[in-house]
Amino acid sequence: AQSVTQPDIHITVSEGASLELRCNYSYGATPYLFWYVQSPGQGLQLLLKYFSGDTLVQGIKGFEAEFKRSQSSFNLRKPSVHWSDAAEYFCAVGAEKSSGDKLTFGTGTRLAVRP
């Protein structure tokens, strides 16, 4: 069964500092990996996705993530955090299927940004 682990429940960084959110996955085949962001009371917005090819993936809002098969990781990074980045971040793994794509989400990392 597929699973995702986000080891950091809560992270606080200063505005302008760099950020790395960790994600480890378990999946029997080549995974489809995603990072979503959720502001309070809102739905989830897709930041970036990895299917195949280049292991460094660029996303929206200046985020990037690197797929490392040997470490079963897909960590999210941003070189300089803005106060508006404060939110909940979910890593997810799924499989493309003709009958619908079930995504399994990690437990999330809540990001706080210090002024």
Add this chain to the structure above:
Amino acid sequence: DTEVTQTPKHLVMGMTNKKSLKCEQHMGHRAMYWYKQKAKKPPELMFVYSYEKLSINESVPSRFSPECPNSSLLNLHLHALQPEDSALYLCASSRLGQGAGGYTFGSGTRLTVV
């Protein structure tokens, strides 16, 4: 149009009420999903519709009844809910097949059962 629209945004219902949540997308996506999200928890899959047919039911209680009238609409009918069913209900859609690109989520319906 690159959005998934959910109505209502907020709903308060009694345990004997019948209500429905609505979800609409016009992106031509042929898969649609209902997720339930409790506070400070990740979303949990409830149902998947593929080409307007129910393809996955994650053992959801029968007091939740999904319906997909056409390729753009997805409903969730609610009846005899319990207070523990209070949550954010998220609808999502996606294309199907290789490289489909992940979900597009709606902003959710915040449901409170009293």
